Amino acid sequence: MLTLNAKFREERGEKSNILRKNDYLPGIVYGKEIGSLPIKVNYKDFERTWQKTGEGTVINFKLEKKEKTSEYPVLIRAIQKDPLSEKFLHVDFYQLPMDREVEVTVPLIFEGEAPAQRDLGGVLIKNLHEIKIKALPKNLIAHIKVNVSSLTKLYDSTKIKDLSFPKDIKILADTEDIVVLVGKAEEEKIEAVPEEIKPEEIGVVGKEKKEEEEEKK
Structure with a gap:
């Protein structure tokens, strides 16, 4: 089981942007036993973890809070990305009850x-x-x-x-x-290109139609 280290996050709101500039990813961890806690993880550590686990693998989540470290089994439940840069902006971790199917x-x-x-x-x-x-x-x-x-x-x-x-x-x-x-790969059908109609032919057609109308009068 992969381990991901995290810290309790004091920074909230706009201060989260400062975290990102310092190579931290803000997020939360929530669950029945832990409640809901704001956290931060090292950006590169999370990126490596995400590449190996995605949303379907249990992670050993080591959370440091007030000089005390606790461990929880978690899943990555949701991520937010910047639509232009594709960089991670926020992550949600779900603390699992180990005796219940998910x-x-x-x-x-x-x-x-x-x-x-x-x-x-x-x-x-x-x-x-x-x-x-x-x-x-x-x-x-x-x-x-x-x-x-x-x-x-x-x-x-x-x-x-x-x-x-x-x-x-x-x-x-x-x-x-x-x-x-x-x-089976479909064979490409090349449609025949219609022959180009010459300008003089257009004129003849118009002339014949006009003559027919005069004969009917």
């Missing part, structure tokens, strides 16, 4: 190469990118691996039921749902 969404990681794509010119279509699961905090996983090397023919597919999951994980999705398949 629901989380876990990302899929695709591995290998599909022979039907490599040898037959197929197109790899990823229908799902994450799956919702339920488990006790100690049994949660960071991601689910999907190996596509078994897709040897066009229209071969992998369904949720074909994936490997730890026995303590409950899948909160239809196991018949297709995760990934190899489709």
